[in-house]
Amino acid sequence: xxxxxxxxxxxxxxxxxxxxxxxxxxxxxxxxxxxxxxxxxxxxxxxxxxxxxxxxxxxxxxxxxxxxxxxxxxxxxxxxxxxxxxxxxxxxxxxxxxxxxxxxxxxxxxxxxxxxxxxxxxxxxxxxxxxxxxxxxxxxxxxxxxxxxxxxxxxxxxxxxxxxxxxxxxxxxxxxxxxxxxxxxxxxxxxxxxxxxxxxxxxxxxxxxxxxxxxxxxxxxxxxxxxxxxxxxxxxxxxxxxxxxxxxxxxxxxxxxxxxxxxxxxxxxxxxxxxxxxxxxxxxxxxxxxxxxxxxxxxxxxxxxxxxxxxxxxxxxxxxxxxxxxxxxxxxxxxxxxxxxxxxxxxxxxxxxxxxxxxxxxxxxxxxxxxxxxxxxxxxxxxxxxxxxxxxxxxxxxxxxxxxxxxxxxxxxxxxxxxxxxxxxxxxxxxxxxxxxxxxxxxxxxxxxxxxxxxx
Ligand SMILES: *Cc1c(COP(=O)(O)O)cnc(C)c1O
Numbered sequence: 001x002x003x004x005x006x007x008x009x010x011x012x013x014x015x016x017x018x019x020x021x022x023x024x025x026x027x028x029x030x031x032x033x034x035x036x037x038x039x040x041x042x043x044x045x046x047x048x049x050x051x052x053x054x055x056x057x058x059x060x061x062x063x064x065x066x067x068x069x070x071x072x073x074x075x076x077x078x079x080x081x082x083x084x085x086x087x088x089x090x091x092x093x094x095x096x097x098x099x100x101x102x103x104x105x106x107x108x109x110x111x112x113x114x115x116x117x118x119x120x121x122x123x124x125x126x127x128x129x130x131x132x133x134x135x136x137x138x139x140x141x142x143x144x145x146x147x148x149x150x151x152x153x154x155x156x157x158x159x160x161x162x163x164x165x166x167x168x169x170x171x172x173x174x175x176x177x178x179x180x181x182x183x184x185x186x187x188x189x190x191x192x193x194x195x196x197x198x199x200x201x202x203x204x205x206x207x208x209x210x211x212x213x214x215x216x217x218x219x220x221x222x223x224x225x226x227x228x229x230x231x232x233x234x235x236x237x238x239x240x241x242x243x244x245x246x247x248x249x250x251x252x253x254x255x256x257x258x259x260x261x262x263x264x265x266x267x268x269x270x271x272x273x274x275x276x277x278x279x280x281x282x283x284x285x286x287x288x289x290x291x292x293x294x295x296x297x298x299x300x301x302x303x304x305x306x307x308x309x310x311x312x313x314x315x316x317x318x319x320x321x322x323x324x325x326x327x328x329x330x331x332x333x334x335x336x337x338x339x340x341x342x343x344x345x346x347x348x349x350x351x352x353x354x355x356x357x358x359x360x361x362x363x364x365x366x367x368x369x370x371x372x373x374x375x376x377x378x379x380x381x382x383x384x385x386x387x388x389x390x391x392x393x394x395x396x397x398x399x400x401x402x403x404x405x406x407x408x409x410x411x412x413x414x415x416x417x418x419x420x421x422x423x424x425x426x427x428x429x430x431x432x433x434x435x436x437x438x439x440x441x442x443x444x445x446x447x448x449x450x451x452x453x454x455x456x
Contacts, residue, residue: 002051005048008036008048032410035053041067043055043066044067045067053416055067055418056442056446057418057428057430058295060420062295063291063294064267064268064294064431065295067431069294071340071344072340072344076297076333076336076340078336080333082332083332085328086332087329088116088325088330093335095336096330096332100116107274107303108274108283112309113303114303115130115303115322116300116330116335117300117301117302117326117329118299118326118334119157120156120157120261120264120287120300121156121157123288124156124157124165124225124259125157125159126302127259127287128148128161128259129161130308131284131285131308137314137320144220145220146222147181147182147217147222148164148221148222149183149184149210149213150182150224151186152167152194153168153234153237155232160178161180170423183217186209186210188243190240204242204246206243207246210246215250218255221256222256222257226247227263228261229265229270229279230264232264233422234422235387235425236425237385242279244276244279258281258283259285260285260287262274262276262286264383266291267288268291268345268382268432269291270381270382270383271354271355285302287301288303293335293338294337294341296334296337298331298334353432357432357434357436361443364444368386368446371450372454373390374387375388375395382432386425388408388425388450388454405424408426408449408450408453415444415449416445
């Protein structure tokens with residue numbers, strides 16, 4: 001580790017004086033000696049003192065092909081020589097058109113329309129409002145369908161609508177009085193089943209609960225929203241196989257729309273382009289963000305079926321329009337980055353590479369599952385959660401105030417690894433360009449750090 005230079009110390013002081021960081025207890029930020037990232041290269045972050053760190057969580061789950069990918073850099077520069085931004089409110093632009101065409105061609109069947117915005121939270125807000133408005137304007141309107149069903153421990157972003165369908169009390173509890181009331185179904189979290197049944201011989205009781213909700217209250221439900229296959233922010237909760245398909249079937253059976261939030265799982269993370277593909281599910285609305293621009297620029301999209309889109313057509317005076325938009329909707333630089341990212345998928349067989357890396361990562365992680373304070377190692381593709389526990393036998397958690405997960409990530413820094421936990425779940429989500437040597441180093445650093453923080 002290089003020592004902090006005077007310039008780094010000056011930057012840290014200025015940061016502490018003026019910045020307010022997201023999801024960050026600012027009272028102790030001064031003591032955290034934050035890494036000040038000056039540049040990046042492939043899977044590495046390089047700080048202002050020249051230290052290199054493996055970017056173990058892809059810059060908060062969004063980087064796909066590494067930092068400073070030549071093809072994406074050049075696509076943005078080429079677009080910059082034309083125009084950086086023009087509005088989609090009343091005009092069109094080549095990059096937004098071309099990316100929409102490409103997204104529709106690769107998305108699950110039936111999704112034909114692309115509504116752009118700029119973050120995962122806005123993509124979710126838009127899906128919720130579309131679903132709500134659809135039931136008022138569809139050929140046989142059902143205006144009583146105003147409610148949303150979502151999962152406990154679900155996460156869909158931090159704006160008020162997205163938080164309303166969120167199920168993480170620490171994040172969403174305080175603001176409940178400002179939120180609309182969603183109907184929460186149990187999370188398919190087998191390690192800590194809230195229904196108290198034994199996974200494997202429970203007949204997927206959590207899915208049955210959701211089916212029951214739709215059976216009894218379907219007439220007032222506009223849509224079910226969930227993160228397919230893996231609930232990310234809830235703790236990398238990997239769903240049992242078949243859960244998503246059962247939910248999709250129940251939605252169909254009871255006339256309820258299905259919104260899949262693939263903000264985290266989309267664009268190859270789980271080994272397929274979209275997680276829904278694993279279970280042959282075609283949602284009515286699909287939310288995309290994070291990886292959509294390769295992790296370069298803020299961009300998001302909500303994809304809808306032709307049937308939903310059709311409900312918004314009509315004479316102007318009928319006011320069926322979707323009155324929603326954001327200033328930077330469909331930003332040209334971000335869309336150019338998105339197109340370049342999809343070109344890399346096409347030219348470099350990226351999904352095959354994700355599969356190989358996931359297998360290797362799984363092999364490296366196997367010894368961690370045996371550590372005395374690791375309760376469970378969960379993995380789907382290149383999404384990993386390592387749940388730390390005080391007691392393996394009883395699955396007793398550590399007192400939250402001990403911040404073991406955070407301490408593990410802090411320790412990992414000394415091994416040249418930058419990661420960020422979810423409570424006591426240590427998260428690994430490397431970019432797809434990571435070398436095999438870096439995968440091995442990443443896991444070794446995490447193993448050492450866990451040992452340090454839980455055994456010594
Ligand atoms: C990160 C995330 C969001 C929110 O995305 P932002 O761009 O941070 O608003 C929504 N849904 C899921 C599943 C996410 O992981």
